[in-house]
Amino acid sequence: MSKAIVVHELGGPEVLSYEDHDPGRPGRGEILVAQEAAGLNFIDVYFRTGLYKSDKLPFVLGKEGAGIVEAVGEGVTRFKEGDRVAYNGVSGAYAEKVLVDAERAVAVPEAVELKTAAAVMLKGMTAEYLLRRTFRVGPDTVLLFHAAAGGVGLIAGQWAKHLGATVIGTAGSPEKCKLALEHGYDHVINYNDEDFVARVKEITDGRKCDVVYDSVGKDTFPASLDCLRPRGLWVTFGQSSGKLPEIDLAILNQKGSLFATRPTLFHYVATREDLEASAKALFGVIASGAVKIEIGQSFPLSEAAEAHRALEGRRTTGATVLTI
Structure with missing residues (x-):
């Protein structure tokens, strides 16, 4: 059984529960990603507190991550098992494994580390x-x-x-x-x-x-x-x-x-064309060295609550990731 950070009730960092969570098998058009890291963002705080509304309780927090494709669902042709991918705008990133709509994932070039990709898909x-x-x-x-x-x-x-x-x-x-x-x-x-x-x-x-x-x-x-x-x-x-x-x-x-x-x-990457163009531009400036990614903090997934306290307390610089 894989682990995830689950929110059962809205509130402070203390509501973040590290527990067993089975993402299930990929359905049609989905991929199952074994994650290397998930990104930490203020939008996660907004969902945790209820400022932004989740469509259900409980839910797994997080909107961006990166890892290796472990399984593909029916109809998926963009990716295969073993591919390096990253995504954003997909709920449930605070997890060891996550189901992702293949249309919302992008390939990560070899010149970009997966941990870096997880840190930048939103930012x-x-x-x-x-x-x-x-x-x-x-x-x-x-x-x-x-x-x-x-x-x-x-x-x-x-x-x-x-x-x-x-x-x-x-x-x-x-x-x-x-x-x-x-x-x-x-x-x-x-x-x-x-x-x-x-x-x-x-x-x-x-x-x-x-x-x-x-x-x-x-x-x-x-x-x-x-x-x-x-x-x-x-x-x-x-x-x-x-x-x-x-x-x-x-x-x-x-x-x-x-x-x-x-x-x-999410309005700027709503189409596949815009998503791929944005990813290409982003990974391009990273690979060229024009933009260096500062991962200022790294927390194990189990310490997501402490990561939220650091973010809200303005004790972070650059990007913060949760490592799996």
Whole structure:
């Protein structure tokens, strides 16, 4: 019998139960993956607490992982036993073995370690769509990325620099600022010591930014809007500090005819074509060395609760994985 992290009731990290769990055999169109690692993300916290609703209780937590195909179901032609695969958007990743819709899995090239793939299927693809599709970042772009030392932030900083942008970030400690500076950022603002709005204006000689990427939420609103030039884009894609207040859209007019969007990865990889294109771009920049993946923490699957405490306590940098 394999093991998994099962949620029987919503709540704090203590509700994460490490127990026997049989994923079953793959049905039509499915593959059974023997996992090497699963990724840890704030979306897991949202499902654990009930901020995002699962369609059932109990459920196995987790949305991304990587491993080896152990068995294939009827009709599967993309993969065979022994293939190296990774996936995202599939529920149940906190497990030794998981059933995955073959259409939601991608092949992992030999140049990319499975543990790395598990760490980046959500974070790396998020960076991909943010920088290449939500706003097309290029050499003329000046951007601000909050939580620069986080999992998405460290990938985005390197990738944005690779695309030629001027990259400004925020972080909450000298150590995190230093880490971000080592991962592509031109400037990193310690928001506990400095007014990030004033510093952005200073860094940009008053021009401010073309785009602000904000996964922090409550603590950075509405100040993020004050970092944008007229007709700039505010991308709010998370809420690690708490839910945003109700927003009167008139504020976008008042702050300079701004644009705003609340994207999610799953709408950007909804088709097989988009999923494969995103994976190809992501694995390409990793394999080339343009983006180096920082796995800051690794916890055994059985210690998922402690991993959640570290994530929520802002004691993590880069990506965090649960190893099988």
